[in-house]
Amino acid sequence: MDNGKIRPCELAFDVDGVIADTFRAFVEMARNDYDIQIEYDDITEYDFRKVVDIDDAVSNEIIRKILEDPLGMGIKPIPGAKGVLSRLLDMGPVLFVTARPHRDAIMMWFQQAMGLLNVDAMRIEATGNHLDKLPILLDHDIKYFVEDRLDTCYLLHEQDITPIVFEQPWNRKPHPFQTVADWKDIHDKIDWNVLP
Secondary structure, eight states: TTTTSGGGGEEEEETTTTBOOHHHHHHHHHHHHOOOOOGGGGGGGGGGGTSSOOHOOOOOOOOHHHHHHHTTTTTTTTTTTHHHHHHHHHHHHHEEEOOSSSHHHHHHEEEEEEHOOOGGGEEEOOOOSTTTHHHHHHHHTTTEEEOOOOOHHHHHHHHHHEEEOOOOOGOSSSSSSESSSHHHHHHHHHTTSSSO
C-alpha cells in the first residue's frame, strides 16, 4: 500500500455478508416459510439469536439450507461485487476465505448466481469456522481482508492482517478498523495499476 492503495495480491475476501447477501436470504426465508417477522436491520449481532426471537430448530434449518444450497435459497450477490471481483479475477488469483464447511456449493453459487466463470483464478477456502481463517490468510501472505464479523477482525488485527469491515447492521459498534459501505468503496481502495 505504498501509494495508499491495496495491491490485489495482498487482498482477500470473506463470502457471506461481504459478497453473498446471506442474511437477507435468511430474513426472507424466516418470513415466507415460517411467518417469523424479522427486519434486516434488527440483526444487530452477528450471532443473531441474541437479538432475534427465533426457535433454534427453525434457525438451524434455515442455516442448513443456506450452507447446502445457496443457489436454491436464492441468495443474491451484494450489489457491485460482481464487477469488482470480475476485474480482480482477470488480474490474477483471488482468495476467498469462508467459515462455511464446504466449498463446492459456494463455488457453484459464484459461477451461477454471480456469473464468475474464471474458476482457475478463484481460490476458495472453506474453513468450517472463523478461527481457521487466520492460518490460511497468513499462508497466502494476505495483508488485507474484507470481513463483516468484528470478532474475526480483532483476531486478524492481532496478527498484523488489516481487517476492512464491510458495514452491516451487526458490526455498527465502535471499533478501530477501517470500513467500507459498499463495493464502490472497495474498488476505490484497490491499486488497479499493478501489473498481474
